[in-house]
Amino acid sequence: PQPVLAVVGRPNVGKSTLVNRLLGRREAVVQDTPGVTRDRVAYDALWNGRRFTVVDTGGWEPDAKGLQASVAAQAELAMHTADAVLLVVDARVGATETEEAVARVLRRSKRPVLLAANKVDDQRGVSDVHSLWSLGLGEPMPVSALHGRGSGDLLDAVLEVF
Ligand code: GDP
């Protein structure tokens, strides 16, 4: 079975846009994963000749427990079902309490965790990225899911941690 990357983060940080960018094609195979949660969507990805699965966790929207609890639960589930986890943060917003809570969960993970600082569309955005070191998840990787900036480096990093 191919390795699985789970993409987690608050709504609107650009998870789904980044997933499409990582797939590099729109006609990627979409499959529901029954029995886990009906909102989990897995895609086949291919980079440098290696296949892996990307799970977009966008279906986990805030529920009665509130945003922080539901995103933390999302991260917890991802941690147990994926080989690696990618936390996506909107670099323009920075780390909110939600990201801090998720980071606490992910730091306990035995799985590798990657940190994407999204919406770094141009050089001006780069200055926002450094503050994300405070999450304790290692180096924040600047990307622009919208324009594709940094996505090759991110894919290289993903393959390295599998
Ligand atoms: P999700 O809820 O985390 O899956 O976020 P989406 O992928 O649906 O994106 C939320 C919004 O952010 C959309 O309007 C996207 O076009 C926008 N967005 C995503 N990535 C970028 C980016 O790199 N730069 C900018 N400027 N906007 C982005």
Ligand code: MG
């Ligand atoms: Mg989404």
